[in-house]
Amino acid sequence: MSKVYVVGLGPGAGEQMTIQAKKVLSSCPVIVGYTVYIELIQKEFPEKEYVSTPMRQEVERCKLAFEEAMKGKDVAMVCSGDAGVYGMAGLLYELGDKYPQVEVEVIPGITAATGGAAVLGAPLMHDFAVISLSDLLTSWEQIEKRLDAAAEADFVICLYNPSSKKRSDYLRLACERILKYRAADTVCGIVRNIGREEESYKILSLGELKNTKTDMFTTVYIGNSSTKQIGEYMVTPRGYKGV
Amino acid sequence: MSKVYVVGLGPGAGEQMTIQAKKVLSSCPVIVGYTVYIELIQKEFPEKEYVSTPMRQEVERCKLAFEEAMKGKDVAMVCSGDAGVYGMAGLLYELGDKYPQVEVEVIPGITAATGGAAVLGAPLMHDFAVISLSDLLTSWEQIEKRLDAAAEADFVICLYNPSSKKRSDYLRLACERILKYRAADTVCGIVRNIGREEESYKILSLGELKNTKTDMFTTVYIGNSSTKQIGEYMVTPRGYKGV
Numbered sequence: 001m002s003k004v005y006v007v008g009l010g011p012g013a014g015e016q017m018t019i020q021a022k023k024v025l026s027s028c029p030v031i032v033g034y035t036v037y038i039e040l041i042q043k044e045f046p047e048k049e050y051v052s053t054p055m056r057q058e059v060e061r062c063k064l065a066f067e068e069a070m071k072g073k074d075v076a077m078v079c080s081g082d083a084g085v086y087g088m089a090g091l092l093y094e095l096g097d098k099y100p101q102v103e104v105e106v107i108p109g110i111t112a113a114t115g116g117a118a119v120l121g122a123p124l125m126h127d128f129a130v131i132s133l134s135d136l137l138t139s140w141e142q143i144e145k146r147l148d149a150a151a152e153a154d155f156v157i158c159l160y161n162p163s164s165k166k167r168s169d170y171l172r173l174a175c176e177r178i179l180k181y182r183a184a185d186t187v188c189g190i191v192r193n194i195g196r197e198e199e200s201y202k203i204l205s206l207g208e209l210k211n212t213k214t215d216m217f218t219t220v221y222i223g224n225s226s227t228k229q230i231g232e233y234m235v236t237p238r239g240y241k242g243v
Numbered sequence: 244m245s246k247v248y249v250v251g252l253g254p255g256a257g258e259q260m261t262i263q264a265k266k267v268l269s270s271c272p273v274i275v276g277y278t279v280y281i282e283l284i285q286k287e288f289p290e291k292e293y294v295s296t297p298m299r300q301e302v303e304r305c306k307l308a309f310e311e312a313m314k315g316k317d318v319a320m321v322c323s324g325d326a327g328v329y330g331m332a333g334l335l336y337e338l339g340d341k342y343p344q345v346e347v348e349v350i351p352g353i354t355a356a357t358g359g360a361a362v363l364g365a366p367l368m369h370d371f372a373v374i375s376l377s378d379l380l381t382s383w384e385q386i387e388k389r390l391d392a393a394a395e396a397d398f399v400i401c402l403y404n405p406s407s408k409k410r411s412d413y414l415r416l417a418c419e420r421i422l423k424y425r426a427a428d429t430v431c432g433i434v435r436n437i438g439r440e441e442e443s444y445k446i447l448s449l450g451e452l453k454n455t456k457t458d459m460f461t462t463v464y465i466g467n468s469s470t471k472q473i474g475e476y477m478v479t480p481r482g483y484k485g486v
Contacts, residue, residue, distance in 0.1 A: 008357075015263035018253065018353065022262065059485045082353075084360045086481065090368035093478045094486045104476075106361035108353050110261065110325075114251075117327045118349035125333035126381070127389050129372040129398060137482035138369070146370050146396045153392035154385070155372060233347075235336045238329065239380035242302045243337045 002069040004102055006089045008082040008109020012195025013040035016110045024107050025076050032065045033078040041078065049073075062092050066099040082111035086132055086160055113158045116191035116219040119201050121233025123189060123221045127155050133170045134161040147174055151181040156227065156236055159220040168213070171220065175210035178222060182206060187223040189234040190214060203234050245312040247345055249332045251325040251352020255438025256283035259353045267350050268319050275308045276321035284321065292316075305334050309342040325354035329375055329403055356401045359434035359462040362444050364476025366432055366464045370398050376413045377404040390417050394424040399470065399479055402463040411456070414463065418453035421465060425449060430466040432477040433457060446477050 005024045010016035025031065025041065030049045038052040051068065053061040065077045079087040089106045096104050117124045129150035133143060150157050157178070162171040178186075184207035191201040192215075204212065206222060214220065227236040237243070248267045253259035268274065268284065273292045281295040294311065296304045308320045322330040332349045339347050360367045372393035378386060393400050400421070405414040421429075427450035434444040435458075447455065449465060457463065470479040480486070 010261065015266065016261050016351065018259050018261050019265065020258035023258065058483055082357045082360075084357055084365050084367050085371075086368065089361075089365035090478050090481055091483055091486065093364050093473050093476050094480060094483075097473065106365065108259065108357045108361040110351050110353060111357055114325045114327055114351045114354055114357075117325075118332075118351040121336050122327050122333035122349065124327050125329065127372070127374045127386075128328075129370070129393070131370045142397070143370075146398060149392040149396035149398075150372070153389045155389060155392075230336050230340065233336050235333050237337060238333055240301055240334055240337075243334065 002072055002074050002102060004065050004069050004075045004077055004092060004104050005107055006083040006092055006104065007076045007078050007107045008087065009037060009040065009078055009080055010110040010195060011081055011112060011115035013037065013080065014195060016115060016195050018109065021107050021109060028074045028076040030068045030073050030075045031078060032061060032068065032075055037078050037080055058088060058091055062088060062095050065092070066095065066102055069102040070099060081115070082109045084108060085111040112160060112194055112219045115194045117221065119191045119194060119199065120189040120203065120221060121230070121235050123223060123227060123234045123236050124156055124158065125236040125238045126224060128158055129155040130158045130160065132160040133163065133167065133174055135167070144177060147177045151178040154224045156224045157222040161216065162214045162218055162220045164216050171214055172210050175206060179206060179210070182225065187227045187229050187234055189221040190218050192218045194219060203229055203232070245315055245317050245345060247308050247312050247318045247320055247335060247347050248350055249326040249335055249347065250319045250321050250350045251330065252280060252283065252321055252323055253353040253438060254324060254355060254358035256280065256323065257438055259358060259438050261352065264350050264352060271317045271319040273311045273316050273318045274321060275304060275311065275318055280321050280323055301331060301334055305331060305338050308335070309338065309345055312345040313342060324358070325352045327351060328354040328373070355403060355437055355462045358437045360464065362434045362437060362442065363432040363446065363464060364473070364478050366466060366470060366477045366479050367399055367401065368479040368481045369467060371401055372398040373401045373403065375403040376406065376410065376417055378410070387420060390420045394421040397467045399467045400465040404459060405457045405461055405463045407459050414457055415453050418449060422449060422453065425468065430470045430472050430477055432464040433461055435461045437462060446472055446475070
């Protein structure tokens with residue numbers, strides 16, 4: 001029986017890929033994915049059959065993966081970061097009942113939340129909430145409800161998809177909600193292009209973050225009430241004594 | 244200048260380690276860590292100087308790492324999963340101001356949340372909250388507040404440290420709180436010994452989870468209101484049309 005592996009490439013698809021992910025990519029004759037991710041790995045694995053589809057054609061992309069597997073070939077469907085966090089893993093399981101001969105297996109990867117945290121220092125050392133600001137598949141009201149809940153209960157908050165061309169003011173709106181519960185000098189951080197050559201980061205206050213422009217390649221961190229800036233790093237203490 | 248690398252070994256410290264983590268372990272002459280994690284990697288890197296300390300001596304362990312680095316040697320401090328999620332990264336930055344000659348760098352790893360999610364299927368496809376039930380360093384009142392907030396705002400919830408010998412009823416208490424906001428048939432999952440030979444998992448309802456005994460090696464997932472069981476997998480739909 002052929003398999004579809006959903007492979008998280010980690011941030012940047014470079015050395016932050018796991019050993020397991022690399023082995024699976026080596027062993028699968030067919031690699032399916034969004035064009036940009038395919039380009040990231042094509043150099044390292046030139047001898048593969050590549051099937052790429054543009055953004056927003058997620059259902060189509062999954063069906064293509066199953067159809068290739070139905071021909072008897074193992075398929076790696078690649079995703080940036082972790083395939084199980086706002087990635088393609090769920091959709092493959094949902095569509096899988098139409099292809100009972102094909103097994104789906106998730107190969108985890110470093111997701112942006114933890115990859116970006118390592119760049120900033122240690123912002124996620126305590127309880128945290130991951131929220132996507134994209135309202136393509138979720139209502140903005142639901143997103144606001146989650147922002148409020150996470151802010152009020154003093155979670156560290158990690159935001160995926162903080163803005164896009166169409167949603168240029170969403171990060172500002174999110175910060176305004178969080179500011180109802182948290183001080184303007186709360187330590188925050190942004191990381192852009194995690195794991196790529198152009199990687200960059202900045203530590204700033206929640207008040208400053210509200211007026212900061214970001215894009216689709218940025219991950220945003222809002223500290224809890226204990227988060228500190230130590231030197232050039234963002235650190236959430238866990239609470240050990242003797243520090 | 245010598246460095247202390249805080250290296251996340253991923254779950255099980257096997258093939259779910261990143262290529263970068265393996266390179267750093269290869270290049271550092273000294274490896275510091277909790278005895279159990281040291282045992283996991285000692286076979287693969289026999290030629291190292293190992294410094295291990297028992298559990299609960301976290302501050303001591305970090306100081307040892309800095310002292311080794313002060314001797315001019317690069318040090319890898321190893322953690323299970325990701326060093327930045329309830330790991331040692333934060334403590335190293337907090338203690339670092341006493342060792343200004345030593346730089347600290349975090350090498351991210353697959354954390355239990357995403358490693359275990361891959362075993363269960365795709366439970367974390369939508370906004371999620373990560374909460375530790377350990378009240379060693381956090382008050383139980385704060386933990387309850389976060390459980391309430393995450394449950395009410397319909398986050399998928401991932402619980403670390405669901406119980407220990409001293410806290411054998413904490414998971415039951417947590418489930419009781421969540422049941423105030425979420426149905427007893429909410430799809431949940433538990434994964435034990437992620438990434439190790441003895442790895443096992445189970446999908447069950449929130450009502451069943453309440454009466455389930457777990458241990459320190461278990462990670463718990465509580466679905467949101469849309470989470471489904473599909474075959475033997477736990478899947479949170481992201482909301483794509485055409486499924």
